[in-house]
């Protein structure tokens with residue numbers, strides 16, 4: 001099979017906001033306890049954080065991390081997680097039917113985030129929480145006003161404000177599984193009032209309002225329109241959440257899901273702009289795709305109620321999952337004109353690229369690799385690829401090109417980085433890449449993620465799915481069902 005990509009450096013989609021390579025740590029399963037935090041671990045630092053995990057997070061270079069949830073957020077009182085650890089209450093976490101010890105809260109998490117070089121994307125509880133609790137949390141984190149919560153932070157040992165810039169107004173409030181679930185009208189109103197108070201405390205913060213938790217929900221569209229009617233003037237981003245799976249064991253359909261993701265993004269952009277037009281507003285609302293991933297291997301798992309850090313949602317990812325994650329990252333890059341933040345959900349142990357053993361080793365899942373390469377190399381300007389290749393139709397009528405690609409210009413390094421997945425399950429692809437306006441273009445590096453077995457997985461003992469550097473030859477070939485990164489110099 002043959003495919004052709006043509007780019008012209010003057011035709012571009014936009015400049016990448018590195019925050020599209022963000023991730024997510026929720027108080028669920030072993031993400032926090034046994035994941036990032038384990039004081040008994042041999043690598044634990046003075047705060048109880050596992051340094052082996054920190055090293056892996058740094059290897060990816062995660063620019064922003066959403067915290068503390070997720071479904072957990074909607075029943076969480078942030079005051080439980082600050083100050084003297086010995087005095088913090090244990091609570092029932094109704095979202096995950098677990099016990100929350102509160103040994104990690106915002107005091108610790110912002111410190112951890114600093115150590116791994118990430119910003120915090122903080123979320124406020126709008127399930128059981130109130131606008132005033134959100135206001136107080138902004139004061140606690142960001143103020144130096146000599147007032148109660150700002151002083152409380154100092155008393156807890158943090159003289160300088162945490163300076164958290166990005167804040168989410170609740171989590172998945174459209175979902176009936178959510179603690180304190182609301183109609184669009186109810187949520188729109190409370191989000192608007194909460195946004196006002198939070199920005200009155202700190203006008204420099206940016207706010208993300210909840211969009212739909214899945215494109216396929218009946219309320220999609222109507223939800224965004226109603227919520228933005230109320231909040232347009234007060235918020236900066238609307239959120240999107242989407243997970244995909246391969247329950248039907250149809251790999252061709254599964255690999256086409258990023259095309260679905262693309263139309264989700266474009267639909268939300270259209271809704272934001274419709275509200276903008278209706279309101280005669282000059283302001284543009286951008287998108288925060290703050291939960292996305294493959295998630296289905298652990299669906300329907302059963303576990304015992306009321307445990308501390310139960311090992312739940314620990315999907316073990318296959319090679320084909322890594323191919324779709326690679327395609328989804330390209331979709332985010334190719335929509336960088338409007339998607340300014342995105343969070344791979346999640347980061348450690350829970351539907352995650354990084355896994356840990358309790359008091360033991362860490363290891364990289366298959367999805368770690370496309371994520372890490374996108375985050376490290378996918379920086380700069382996304383140019384518009386004109387792609388000529390074959391396509392196939394999925395069982396639900398979606399037309400999917402065999403080649404998924406994104407092309408990123410890094411002017412400082414005089415480099416073009418091409419990410420490419422050959423979705424064909426049978427044929428290799430001869431790729432012809434032309435970059436108009438680039439003299440002396442030369443392919444310098446070709447990294448490939450390939451495995452003959454689409455269902456292959458990694459473990460602490462064996463990295464079956466791992467990238468390799470390919471020899472550069474005259475003919476560029478992308479193997480059947482492979483993920484690739486090509487670095488061209490000009």
Ligand code: AHR
Nearest residue numbers: 026070071072171172345
């Ligand atoms: O990431 C796991 C869960 O998925 C989150 O808690 C929730 O927001 C979503 O439904």
